[in-house]
Amino acid sequence: MIDEVRQRFGSKAAITDAGDIEPWLTDWRGRYHGKAGAILAPASTAEVAEIVNLAAQCRVPLVPQGGNTSMVGGATPPPDGSALILSLRRMSAIRSISAEHNVAVAEAGVILAHLHEQAAAVGRRFPLTLGARGSCTIGGLVSTNAGGTQVLRFGTMRSLIAGLEAVLPDGSIHDGLSGLKKDNRGYSLDQLLIGAEGTLGIVTAASLRLVPAVHSRAVGWAGVRDPGAALALLRDFEARTDAIEGFELVPGDSLALVLKHVPSTRPPLEKPHSWNVLIEATSATAELDPVELLQTLLAKAIETKLVEDAMVASSEAQAEALWKIRDSISEAERSEGPSTAHDISVAVADMPQFLLNSKVEVERAFPGAVASAFGHLGDGNLHFHVRAGSRAASDWIEREGPAITQLVDDLVTQAGGSISAEHGIGQMKRTELERLAPPGDLAALKAIKRALDPLGIMNPGKLL
Template identity: 40%
Template sequence: MPPAAPTATSGEPAGAALEALRSVLDTAGFIDGTGPEAERYLHDWTGDYRGTGLAVLRPKSVEEVQALVRICAEHRVPIVPQGGNTGLVAGTIADGPPSVVVVSLERLNRIRGIDAVNFTLRADAGAVLQTLKDAAESEDMLFPLALGAQGSCQIGGNVATNAGGINVLRYGMTRDLVLGLEAVLPDGSLWQGMTGLRKDNRGYDLKQLLIGSEGTLGIVTGVELKLFPRPANVETAYLGLGSFADAMALFGMARRVCSDLLTAFEVIGSECIAFATLSNAQTRVPLAGEWPVHVLMELGCSSAIDGRALLEALLGEAFAASLLGDGTIAQSRAQARAFWAIREDLVEGQAKRGRHIRTDLSVRLSDVAPMIENARGYVLSNWPGWEPIAYGHAGDGNIHFNVMPPTGLSAGEVRERGTELLDGLYGIVHGFSGSFSAEHGVGRSRRAVYWKWLTPEQQKAAAAIKAAFDPLGIMNPGCLIPDR
């Protein structure tokens, strides 16, 4: 098993440790964990998770991160690394009595440089994703990682959680976009792995262990990212279909017609539109009539390719095959943004509705429609009054199958009953040999099911990796790996 987590408290030796930590930082870098300034670091954006901490530490250099980690290792004070705190699985929210320090990377946020010839960008881990995307665009390049929280999430957090988003279909997950990393290890030493090389076959690729490790093996402080040519032509369509099966048949057709020009293929159950409207009363669906399933698809290409003609040919083929009921192609970037706003607002609307059951499921493309129908049938048959909603990045097999509780249920009741409901949904996706976490990670809220699904051999390997990197068990204890 992994090493037991340290149990520092607010008394000695934690008091001495906090004074030592305070001495490393300027006034703005140290926030007392009991004060009002600490509040935004101790709960997630949904309000579902509330944590505690002895202090919030805000280093402004890699050297300060190293010094802080050395002090924590010496005093056995657990560390919770935190980026933009936009996660959905309590990966940066420590529960229980105050015993940890939160290390926020928000002040470590420089763009270190762009190599236009090598198509790479280097940045501090605390740089906001949208800032990186804007910097790449200013050089007529593209950093394709795109997700709803990109205006506040940080690239170090994206790396630590292996974030996904809407462009995975074409460009892959975060781990596919990272060429190199820099990280402070649990003893305070600095691991440097930023070479800018696309081919480097020298033994173990240690950065791949750090990517997706959720802060349990070290603190990412720097990243080197792949950039791509910025598409000159982007075409976006909003479509209405009769079923999820039709939507997946359309996806197969789109892949054959558009090949790798297809960048996004999102499915939205019509029941989701009410939540988009809850977030934004101005929401208007660009379809004639009512359609059970909506599809938002996008392709990008160079100026040498007529993307509009390609998309029109695809939709004509889909109409002829009776897959498509109605559809609109955006006539401007503003209209395309309005299409995408529906997808983004439906998530915000769910949060406004209150606590509910969230999932982040992944199955083979051929199983997307059957999985959704099985999950819907399970909820409707066994959970009267609960409302299933389905949407997600169906082009890569990722569906967010969420369930809204009956109105009037307290957050505690939703949490308690939701555990049983989740077990049923996870059983369904397990029957399809799928995953309960396509892109959100494991954190603390999914730790039990993660460990349960691992074989004994996989558990042994995961524990061994944790112990090798973090023998004292101070890095994000309780996240991902169970404490002994």
């Protein structure tokens, strides 16, 4: 199959040098390692379709890969070398971008930061961002239904997709790029492919919704007594304005780790607080001054005791410095030592109490460990991490990680939440999904997989 791909599409379409393949065999976190005889790198949707056809004929599984930034091992090939990597990185064109229609058509290999730049050039923006924006790709964002820091206002990737182009497991091409607002011709293939982690087909391009560019923004930091006060603050802001775009919860211990391990970071407030929130307000016009708005809102919140102390960035550099704190939490935790990471969601109204209760439960069950959560409080998605603390040992993750994960996932399930809010299932959470998903839901997922991919060649070992 490798020889056939090279013969049809040239040497760039089949990479077999071990040194070139090696960086793409391990996941971003370094927890999963695979083998692959080649990286296949098509340059067009037609080439993807031919490769998938060949894969079906030869019964060779394919592992689609973009920026390889999966947090759950979703783009790592199996360790037995039975699959080939299908890289979409050569398909990096923005086919069209229109300020008039507020739509960009981007191929799967387009890096998110590049799309941001191109949208800004026409006075628009794509309102989804995350820490890996400099390397993650559109195909991966679609396939994991990525979230990020702007979900509060604009929703997940699913909300921002007007239509998809994809190659299905039989080699046929699904063209849904027209982005019709009304289309009732039965099941939506687009919606099936979003969040499917490449197990139902290969996303090759997407029509993406754009919004007006930000004219100005304000970024603030507030210290609060507990998560309940943070949620009350958000609800108060929402009642007064629709300009709030980001609202991130940062516990005091996470802030302390960033200040300890990440150079050039500084405490936003004079005194430490048990809990903090990072807030961003934006305006698309000159009619609203978000700095003045946020200053007024925070001043009122201090008067009503919702906020203990607060500040608003006085410059763009200071605003970026505040976001650097939030974006550096995972990096700081890795510097501190091993931890287990859980990407969870619970109903927003239940999240404050869930955070406090689950911290107590985990730390009681694993004395010496430290449970801490940060992230997108406004949409009920937090990153619940358990650090080794005084239990640290070289094999801590292997020895105690599974039991910690089961406890956290049980607490989330009991609260009616989800064990995967925005990272997907990949390899990491597959066993837990099997253990905790409602039987009817799991049976339906498996039936869809069997129907669309009867040969099982689409990203084997992921999700199901």
